[in-house]
Amino acid sequence: MGCLLPAEAMAKRAHTLRSLTVLTFAGKIAQTQKKVLFTPYSQLSGHPLICRTWNGEPSALRQQEEHPVHSLAAVMMECSSLQIGCEMGLLTKETDSRNQIVCSTPSASIDYAMAWDRFRFEVAPGWADFWDVARHPGRRSLRRDPRTTLEIALLADGIPADALYRVLNSRDGLNHAFMKLDQIRPYIAWWSTPEEAGQILLSGGALMGLVPTGEILGAQADSRDKFGLLWKQRLLVQYGWGVPRNAAHNNASLALASWLEQPAQKQAFANAWPSLPSMQDITAAGGALSPLPPATVVDDSFWGQNLPAIAERFHRWAAHP
Incomplete structure (x- = not known):
């Protein structure tokens, strides 16, 4: 439109x-x-x-x-x-x-973070919980693109944010990220644009998912208050x-x-652009968001050099569940 x-x-x-x-x-x-x-x-x-x-x-x-x-x-x-x-x-x-x-x-620098349905979680989840489909059954929404998606797979497996691109820059590290994604492939609801990311969550199409924070923070109050955001391990695009x-x-x-x-x-x-935690998020974090921890910046140099080859593999992988 x-x-x-x-x-x-x-x-x-x-x-x-x-x-x-x-x-x-x-x-x-x-x-x-x-x-x-x-x-x-x-x-x-x-x-x-x-x-x-x-x-x-x-x-x-x-x-x-x-x-x-x-x-x-x-x-x-x-x-x-x-x-x-x-x-x-x-x-x-x-x-x-x-x-x-x-x-x-x-x-423009836009934060991407995990959003989750507050009514479905007693404790704020992290990326490891995103992968725990036994404890938290339901769909998860991710971007149909290796950018952000492979970084999240490594974060969920405990790779430190400052090591993400060192790991992805090796064959074993890249394989590791794809193997991690294999674990939740049947549960993924894919999106391709920021608007779609927000629509999937706001419509109830996923229990939790990656989304530009502004798509949630800028929503109507009743929808906005329904979701929590993982500010501590967000990505900056x-x-x-x-x-x-x-x-x-x-x-x-x-x-x-x-x-x-x-x-x-x-x-x-x-x-x-709406980009700051709500009072609800600040309270739930128990002081962990004061000051707001820095986001992990998606490495444009890495992706500028490697996206064509990795994207080819990613789209083949995504097309064959």
């Missing part, structure tokens, strides 16, 4: 002349961006923004570029996907503050804006991407 800005009628009238199309992620991410980024930019620049949603995959971007239904001005992607998109020649490169050629710089190759010489597209990457806009999104 897309979002037309600032008003549908205005955008339709101006679309052929001066509208700009951006791709982002449906759900709370797009809702937050509409409020603090897209609408202000449209008012500032006079360019109506047409917001469309997608899954953020380089393969989807290739299809968009090869068979364009509409011209794209900017696309939001995970930073590792931006790296891969650049290597595939799908995105333009830019010079960062250190005069290094990059595909993009991080513009970084996103940035890319300019598609076909827009490389479009000054309006370049101006939009440059504006989106300015510190003021990064801070505006960070301020508006």
